[in-house]
Amino acid sequence: MAFFVILGICLSCLIFFSLWNQHHSKGKLPPGPTPLPFVGNILQVDVKNINKSLSMLAKEYGSVFTVYLGMKPTVVLYGYEPLKEALIDRGDEFSGKMQSSLLSKGSQGLGITFSNGEIWKQTRRFSLMVLRSMGMGKKTIEDRIQEEVFYLLEALRKTNGSPCDPSYLLACVPCNVISAVIFQRRFDYNDEIFQEFMEHFYRTLKILASPWVQEKENKKSEFTMENLVITILDLFGAGTETTSSTMKYGLLLLLKHPEVTAKIQEEIARVIGRHRSPSMQDRNHMPYTDAVLHEIQRYIDFVPIPLSRKTTQDVEFRGYHIPKGTSVMTCLTSVLHDDKEFPHPEKFDPGHFLDERGNFKKSDYFMAFSAGRRACIxxxxxxMEMFLILTSILQHFTLKPLVSPEDIDTTPVQTGLLSLPPSYELSFIPI
Structure with missing residues (x-):
């Protein structure tokens, strides 16, 4: 019996290495570390610090290399040039999304995040059309944000300067903005339904109006109720968590760097004053604040490695052959923390986005929202939300930490997919 077990293992290893050699023969997949049978390169990748592992592999194998996360290969793109070429210059070829993760299984290949092909194209186009028709990018959506920020400021005043965790209130703003756009209503922050809604987005999907029910009998339509439900869930999940976590992290960084906070408030006093609400027109006259917001996003690196894409066809890329359907991992950290573009990338420094005259300096390396056709819609x-939230808070409040700035720990809580801020409390002292 033991003989047959050993024989089976040996045959499996031979088959695996044969397949691996075929992939890595001349003109095939990019180079990479030799994988072990069944587990691939899992043992060579530190799950708790994937970025560090990929950085080390990139130094050894170059900016395009292959790792096996199990039996299947994943091509890794590391650095600005390969990411730009793949995501922007050749976006169609790299626009697929892998469906192997637990998260994607829940979406059933529907919605925006995990869909592919015609479903993705039509759903994305339709979602953009609806969002734009309801005010995204226009004065109407700015008015909705300003209205919601007013309620945020009221809630912060009610804390009476007592220490509080800002997580919930910061999440209420983008969630209510999305709700106002999609459902044409907002919720009071103390509303029990809203509080439950914040924890379980899907519970409110029953209030979704159904203007697409003419589509019910159209068997070829991509606008099924299931797809619309998943799409709404995608919009709420991405639209709420990204903005609120970025703002929560941003406030923590400002507590750590009070000199930065002081400069923003000086700019607010000079450009906006105390007697009117901030508007998006002000951003063009507030280069330092704009630089801080960019630096917050660059520094925190909220989505270090987005969920894997896949090639939509056979691709010849930088001398290598990547077959259709191959998983492609894009390392955004390698761009956002590029030390040639951003000196001292591990340091929080708004100067990364300012020129020598103090004007805002745009960078092509700023890929906090990814890039290309799969970038965040x-x-x-x-x-808009981040600018109006930050300027409004600092216009009306002084941020008071519970410990001295030098004792504030800004180390992110790594979850594997996201770089989240640690838990903390602060006091909002009215000005």
Whole structure:
């Protein structure tokens, strides 16, 4: 019996290495570390610090290499040039999304995040059309954000300067903005339904109006109720978590760097004053604040490695052959923390986005929302929310930490997919 077990293992190893050699023969997949049978390169990748592992592999194998996370190969793109070429210059070829993760299984290949092919194209186009028709990128959506920020400020005043965790209130703003756009209503922050809604987005999907029910009998339509439900869930999940976590992390960094906070408030006093609400027109006259917001996103690196894409066809890329359907991992950290573009990338420094005259300096390396056709469709909305939230808070409050700035720990809580801020409390002292 033991003989047959050993024989089976040996045959499996031979088959695996044969397949691996076929992939890595001349003109095939990019180079990479030799994988072990069944587990691939899992033992060579530190799950708790994937970025560090990929950085070390990139130094050895170059900016395009292959790792096996199990039996299947994943091509890793590391650095600005390969990411730009794949995501922007050749976006169609790299626009697929892998469906192997637990998260994607829940979406059934529907919605925006995990869909592919015609479903993705039509759903994305339709979602953008609806969001734009309801005000995204226009004055109407700015008015909705400003209205919601007013309620945020009221809630912060009610804390009476007592220490509080800002997580919930910061999440209420983008969630209510999305709710106002999609459902045409907002919720009071103390509403029990809203509080439950914040924990379980899917519970509110029953209030979704059904203007697409003419589509019910159209068997070829991509606008099924299941797809619309998943799409709404995608919009709420991405639109709420990204903005709120970024703002929570941003406030923590400002507590750590009070000199940065002081400069923003000086700019607010000079450009906006105390007697009117901030508007998006102000951003063009506030280069330092704009630089801080960019630096917050660059520094925290919220999504270090987005969920894997896949090639939509056979691709010849930088001398290598990547077959259709191959998993492709894009390392955004390698761009956001590129030390040639951003000196001292591990340091929080708004100067990364300012020129020598103090003007805002745009960088092509800023890929906090990814890039190309699969970039976040809510980027414009998120930028508006973050600017209006930050300037409004600092216009009316002084941020008071519970410990001295030098004792504040800004180390992220790594979850594997996201780089989240640690838990903390602060006091909002009215100005």
């Amino acid at each position: 809510g980027e414009g909305l998120a930028r």
